[in-house]
Amino acid sequence: MHELLRYQLKKIGYREGELTELQLKKLFHVVSKAYHTADENRKLWEDMLEISSKGMQVLYKTLKDNSRNKLAYSEEKYNRLISNLQPYYFFYTKNADGKFISVSESVKEMLGYTHDEFIEHCSDIFMNEIALDSSKRFIRPKDGRPYELKIQHKNGSMRYLELTEFPILNTEGKIESIEGILRDVTDQVKTRKKISDMLHFDALTGISNRLHLEILMEKMLFDNYSKENRFALLFLDLDHFKHINDTLGHDIGDNLLQLIAEGVAQSLREDDIFARVGGDEFIIILNDLKSINLTLAIHRIMELVRRPWMVRNYELRISASMGIALYPDDGTNSIDLMKNADIAMYQSKNLGRDNFTFFKEEFNVSVHTEMKLIQDMSSALDKKEFLLYFQPKVLLSTNEIVSSEALIRWDHPELGLILPDKFIILAENTGFILKLGRWIIEEACQAIVRFNKVDSHKKLKLAVNISIRQFQHENMYHILEKAIEDAGLDGNQLQIELTESIMMENNREMAYKLKQIKSLNIGIALDDFGTGYSTLSYLDKLSIDALKIDKAFVDAIPKDGTQNILLDTIIAMGKTLHMSVIAEGVEHEYQRQYLLKKGCDVYQGYLFSKPLSEQEYIHCIQI
Numbered sequence: 001m002h003e004l005l006r007y008q009l010k011k012i013g014y015r016e017g018e019l020t021e022l023q024l025k026k027l028f029h030v031v032s033k034a035y036h037t038a039d040e041n042r043k044l045w046e047d048m049l050e051i052s053s054k055g056m057q058v059l060y061k062t063l064k065d066n067s068r069n070k071l072a073y074s075e076e077k078y079n080r081l082i083s084n085l086q087p088y089y090f091f092y093t094k095n096a097d098g099k100f101i102s103v104s105e106s107v108k109e110m111l112g113y114t115h116d117e118f119i120e121h122c123s124d125i126f127m128n129e130i131a132l133d134s135s136k137r138f139i140r141p142k143d144g145r146p147y148e149l150k151i152q153h154k155n156g157s158m159r160y161l162e163l164t165e166f167p168i169l170n171t172e173g174k175i176e177s178i179e180g181i182l183r184d185v186t187d188q189v190k191t192r193k194k195i196s197d198m199l200h201f202d203a204l205t206g207i208s209n210r211l212h213l214e215i216l217m218e219k220m221l222f223d224n225y226s227k228e229n230r231f232a233l234l235f236l237d238l239d240h241f242k243h244i245n246d247t248l249g250h251d252i253g254d255n256l257l258q259l260i261a262e263g264v265a266q267s268l269r270e271d272d273i274f275a276r277v278g279g280d281e282f283i284i285i286l287n288d289l290k291s292i293n294l295t296l297a298i299h300r301i302m303e304l305v306r307r308p309w310m311v312r313n314y315e316l317r318i319s320a321s322m323g324i325a326l327y328p329d330d331g332t333n334s335i336d337l338m339k340n341a342d343i344a345m346y347q348s349k350n351l352g353r354d355n356f357t358f359f360k361e362e363f364n365v366s367v368h369t370e371m372k373l374i375q376d377m378s379s380a381l382d383k384k385e386f387l388l389y390f391q392p393k394v395l396l397s398t399n400e401i402v403s404s405e406a407l408i409r410w411d412h413p414e415l416g417l418i419l420p421d422k423f424i425i426l427a428e429n430t431g432f433i434l435k436l437g438r439w440i441i442e443e444a445c446q447a448i449v450r451f452n453k454v455d456s457h458k459k460l461k462l463a464v465n466i467s468i469r470q471f472q473h474e475n476m477y478h479i480l481e482k483a484i485e486d487a488g489l490d491g492n493q494l495q496i497e498l499t500e501s502i503m504m505e506n507n508r509e510m511a512y513k514l515k516q517i518k519s520l521n522i523g524i525a526l527d528d529f530g531t532g533y534s535t536l537s538y539l540d541k542l543s544i545d546a547l548k549i550d551k552a553f554v555d556a557i558p559k560d561g562t563q564n565i566l567l568d569t570i571i572a573m574g575k576t577l578h579m580s581v582i583a584e585g586v587e588h589e590y591q592r593q594y595l596l597k598k599g600c601d602v603y604q605g606y607l608f609s610k611p612l613s614e615q616e617y618i619h620c621i622q623i
């Protein structure tokens with residue numbers, strides 16, 4: 001029996017047995033009512049279904065319309081964007097094997113090829129370019145980072161492109177195709193290169209600058225860190241370059257630097273490094289020492305610098321002082337190597353320039369003592385540690401003392417008697433020479449007074465050495481005037497000795513200064529004559545009384561009595577200009593004989609006497 005019928009029967013109170021008429025009537029009634037309710041429910045359901053499906057339809061329609069509009073909108077936006085981006089961009093699609101399937105038309109504008117030409121001829125170039133360029137990362141599609149590559153335009157010019165690729169994956173997550181965007185970044189690359197050049201290269205000469213040198217060296221040290229891979233660092237400093245700048249002007253100086261840099265650069269191998277690290281300072285790194293003769297290579301560079309350089313209408317000659325540090329012996333990092341090469345270079349300068357010196361550990365020791373001397377120097381004057389020695393100057397014809405030269409000594413409490421070669425240059429570099437120089441002049445004048453007391457008739461002259469630095473920075477006229485005045489002397493008992501390098505200064509100014517000094521009756525001698533770079537043309541215009549021929553010429557006097565034409569010429573020139581000619585460093589009798597014969601006036605040297613202490617000198621002139 002249907003559940004519902006059993007339920008209605010129960011409702012009318014029917015039990016097993018016969019059905020009464022009343023019960024039957026009631027049954028019809030409830031069943032009919034149940035049918036009604038069911039009908040109503042079904043109707044309600046049907047209505048509801050109809051309503052909801054209609055709503056869905058509307059909703060669907062709205063949604064559909066909306067999304068279609070949006071798609072159209074973004075498509076349009078996309079197209080607009082793409083057309084604006086051309087010709088700076090082009091797009092392509094490759095299949096999973098990396099073969100180009102399509103490229104956008106803008107390829108024509110960017111690389112000069114049509115769509116078909118590109119697909120046919122250029123895809124290989126692209127692939128090769130990427131594969132060949134092993135120094136850069138090969139950008140796998142999934143990586144999505146931009147990658148730069150250099151491609152030749154159909155017209156032959158080089159274009160730099162930035163490439164970005166995106167993989168398109170299928171439902172299984174495998175690469176179906178690759179979408180790529182290429183952007184023309186030629187201008188950016190060029191600007192970037194310009195900036196990098198400005199940062200890394202010297203604007204004047206075009207060779208590396210210090211920063212670039214340091215970067216290259218760090219890289220080299222990192223790559224080459226092994227004892228077998230030796231290299232040499234050459235520190236090259238031009239000699240007296242300032243003189244060219246000062247006398248001929250900065251333009252000429254700059255041109256000369258350019259020519260030298262170009263010449264040296266051409267003589268180097270491709271792997272060598274060449275940088276300008278200061279005004280006239282260069283660093284050269286010669287790589288792979290196994291494959292070259294280092295000394296020969298250095299000689300070649302020195303010779304190259306020495307050759308005449310034509311700048312405008314001037315034929316210029318210059319030399320270089322060089323210091324060499326070897327990797328790894330003299331340093332394993334760039335700082336030590338440069339410092340040690342620099343120290344060695346200074347050694348070359350001290351040895352008289354136009355020289356090269358290999359670094360030695362003992363130079364570091366000397367740097368140490370130099371530091372100590374510099375420190376001690378400033379108080380040494382107050383402690384009266386400086387003193388003057390006197391070396392007689394003798395008339396060649398009569399062997400009679402006519403004057404002497406004051407030569408400074410430092411009686412150091414720990415280091416003993418120090419010769420000027422060890423400390424004058426330090427005093428010059430620190431500026432202490434000004435104070436020391438004044439003291440020397442005052443002391444020399446006082447010494448003359450003491451000598452005069454010993455021998456009141458002779459009125460022997462005394463010469464003092466004046467450093468060029470002093471001459472540049474001080475008013476020598478005032479200092480000298482005051483010194484002779486304080487001592488109550490006549491100027492003609494005092495002489496000054498200036499090295500030839502004063503001739504490199506501004507001529508007119510120098511001529512004026514010398515004339516002023518001359519007006520005090522003070523004698524002026526040109527020291528170390530013949531070694532420098534004198535321009536003889538204005539020798540006669542400077543108020544010079546005496547030429548002191550450098551010891552090197554005296555040393556060169558032949559023992560066998562043959563001629564030394566250079567020396568003869570200098571003596572003759574001095575005579576012609578009415579100057580007194582003095583030969584220094586005369587150690588042997590045959591030298592004295594030769595000088596006498598050639599008409600030299602005065603000599604000075606160990607042959608007659610070494611520099612003497614004041615007491616010794618006084619004793620000497622008393623006899």
Ligand code: C2E
Pocket residue numbers: 391406407408419420421424440464465466467497527528584585586587604605606607611
């Ligand atoms: P200089 O002016 O050329 O002095 C001559 C040097 O030659 C002196 O050396 C002298 O002792 C040395 N000498 C003289 N005769 C002979 C010789 O026959 N044989 C040899 N081998 N040498 C000889 P010193 O005293 O060591 O002076 C060296 C340099 O130091 C001087 O060269 C001068 O440039 C500088 N100097 C010395 N005293 C002073 C000073 O008071 N002021 C300045 N600014 N420089 C000074």
Ligand code: CA
Pocket residue numbers: 405465497527
């Ligand atoms: Ca001298």
Ligand code: CA
Pocket residue numbers: 527528548550584
């Ligand atoms: Ca000299």
